[in-house]
Amino acid sequence: MEKIIAGYTVDVTEEGYLTQMxxxxxxxxxxxxxxxxxxxxxxxHWKVIEFLRKDFAETxxxxxxxxxxxxxxxxxxxxxxxxxxxxxxxxxxxxxISKPVSCV
Amino acid sequence: MxxxxxxxxxxxGTIMANMLNKKxxxxxxxxxxxxQHSNHxxxxxxxxxxxxxxxxxxxxxxxxxxxxxGVEYIQASVELINAEKNQVVLGNQExxxxxxxxxxxxxxxxxxxxxxxxxxxxxxxFDFYTIGGALALKDKLENWNGGKLVVHVSxxxxxxxxxxxxxxxxxxxxxxxxxxxxxxxxxxxxxxLDSAFTKPICSEVLGDLFPQKxxxxxxxxxxxxxxxxxxxxxxxxxxxxxxxxxxxxxxxxGSKLIGRSGLGDDLNFxxxxxxxLQSKDYENxxxxxxxxxxxxxxxxxxxxFQGEILTENILNYTNRKPLTAHFDGHANCxxxxxxxxxxxxxxxxxxxxxxxxxxLPGIGPFSLLKETKVNHLGKMAFxxxxxxxxxxxxxxxxxxxxxxKSGKNLDLLPD
Numbered sequence: 001m002e003k004i005i006a007g008y009t010v011d012v013t014e015e016g017y018l019t020q021m022x023x024x025x026x027x028x029x030x031x032x033x034x035x036x037x038x039x040x041x042x043x044x045h046w047k048v049i050e051f052l053r054k055d056f057a058e059t060x061x062x063x064x065x066x067x068x069x070x071x072x073x074x075x076x077x078x079x080x081x082x083x084x085x086x087x088x089x090x091x092x093x094x095x096x097i098s099k100p101v102s103c104v
Numbered sequence: 105m106x107x108x109x110x111x112x113x114x115x116x117g118t119i120m121a122n123m124l125n126k127k128x129x130x131x132x133x134x135x136x137x138x139x140q141h142s143n144h145x146x147x148x149x150x151x152x153x154x155x156x157x158x159x160x161x162x163x164x165x166x167x168x169x170x171x172x173x174g175v176e177y178i179q180a181s182v183e184l185i186n187a188e189k190n191q192v193v194l195g196n197q198e199x200x201x202x203x204x205x206x207x208x209x210x211x212x213x214x215x216x217x218x219x220x221x222x223x224x225x226x227x228x229x230f231d232f233y234t235i236g237g238a239l240a241l242k243d244k245l246e247n248w249n250g251g252k253l254v255v256h257v258s259x260x261x262x263x264x265x266x267x268x269x270x271x272x273x274x275x276x277x278x279x280x281x282x283x284x285x286x287x288x289x290x291x292x293x294x295x296x297l298d299s300a301f302t303k304p305i306c307s308e309v310l311g312d313l314f315p316q317k318x319x320x321x322x323x324x325x326x327x328x329x330x331x332x333x334x335x336x337x338x339x340x341x342x343x344x345x346x347x348x349x350x351x352x353x354x355x356x357x358g359s360k361l362i363g364r365s366g367l368g369d370d371l372n373f374x375x376x377x378x379x380x381l382q383s384k385d386y387e388n389x390x391x392x393x394x395x396x397x398x399x400x401x402x403x404x405x406x407x408x409f410q411g412e413i414l415t416e417n418i419l420n421y422t423n424r425k426p427l428t429a430h431f432d433g434h435a436n437c438x439x440x441x442x443x444x445x446x447x448x449x450x451x452x453x454x455x456x457x458x459x460x461x462x463x464l465p466g467i468g469p470f471s472l473l474k475e476t477k478v479n480h481l482g483k484m485a486f487x488x489x490x491x492x493x494x495x496x497x498x499x500x501x502x503x504x505x506x507x508x509k510s511g512k513n514l515d516l517l518p519d
Contacts, residue, residue: 065326066370077328080340085324101399 029101116393224332250288
């Protein structure tokens with residue numbers, strides 16, 4: 001389905017995750033963050049978002065908190081402080097990549 | 105002579121050795137299996153040991169007893185898999201070459217991954233995913249006079265995702281009927297998930313049992329560390345759960361061998377094609393059971409169903425045919441709920457557990473997603489089936505590798 005975010009028309013899933021990562025830009029990220037209750041994206045947020053986009057482009061998988069810690073050098077504690085209550089779910093949505101696959 | 109090499113003689117590796125040995129062309133192919141341990145454990149039985157229902161004797165037998173004649177068994181540790189050279193290096197630096205490699209190295213608990221867990225180990229803090237942990241917990245429960253018992257899951261995926269739920273249900277029964285001090289015991293279940301289980305309909309059914317059994321549920325709890333001195337679990341978002349006795353399921357990881365060999369993901373699970381069971385990186389490597397990164401349960405039933413699929417695909421591969429056998433994610437688990445009752449769930453990648461009858465549509469004798477005494481009898485009978493049929497690769501009548509839709513109330517599922 002299509003949705004207008006920050007004035008741009010993008011393709012999203014029913015839960016609002018972008019389906020085309022190339023339709024993403026920083027204004028869209030800021031708008032999604034606000035919807036999720038994060039009013040300002042700081043340098044710390046951008047570090048996570050950029051790692052998520054880079055890693056997703058390379059592996060086609062949303063990285064886990066462990067991978068964000070080990071490969072992205074972002075401590076899990078920081079991740080929870082930046083994106084409270086479900087950090088990877090929120091960060092992935094803001095970064096314009098898929099929803100993390102829920103585990104079994 | 106070409107060689108199929110199986111790494112790991114646990115449930116999945118043993119099933120593969122037996123199934124392949126019956127079907128492979130023995131004039132062209134030999135089978136070798138390597139494992140460092142001499143004992144095979146019936147892991148579903150670990151759950152019952154802390155409550156005195158099974159003893160160690162019920163769950164342990166020699167591995168060699170279940171390996172077919174004609175399959176070479178090497179008891180050794182493996183240092184490295186060199187996938188580029190089609191070789192593995194043993195602990196004594198000896199090399200073993202292969203034409204086809206089957207990775208069945210399973211997964212294990214990794215308490216060292218969570219700060220504080222190792223410090224409190226064996227005192228007020230136990231696991232039941234290892235034989236040592238289950239036996240130590242039995243001694244502890246025997247002498248424990250009550251308090252706050254917290255059952256805790258660190259992170260998914262874990263081997264047998266229903267086992268910790270079964271543990272807390274059995275604890276309720278144990279303190280009520282056996283120790284008769286349930287009023288002295290507060291039971292709390294702590295999970296990183298949104299609810300009791302991962303699949304919504306099943307989770308609702310199990311979730312309803314928590315208040316009925318007076319068990320509290322703490323969800324969305326992602327453990328950051330354990331403070332064994334003040335006996336507290338602390339989450340990354342600063343929530344705290346205190347305990348008198350903690351029964352924890354630490355982070356589960358694939359074998360360190362997989363990590364050392366550069367064949368795994370962040371948790372040392374091997375990236376695997378979810379249908380063909382072929383490694384995503386090497387066409388002559390196949391993966392089965394808990395060693396895979398597949399989105400299905402890490403359970404013996406899954407390894408068993410995968411065994412049939414993988415046997416067919418290995419035969420396809422040796423005959424240079426396309427890998428046409430497709431695994432559908434089929435899993436089948438009894439969920440013991442105490443008081444001699446149990447649930448049964450049967451599901452796959454596409455269909456979550458729903459109510460119905462199993463294995464015979466409309467007849468059963470087992471009821472899906474319903475608590476019955478017959479299901480409990482099935483759970484207890486499974487030990488015999490495991491040792492005598494499942495490990496030996498003997499087909500279990502009426503239970504097929506692919507999930508059956510008949511007998512299930514699939515109309516319960518959302519569109």
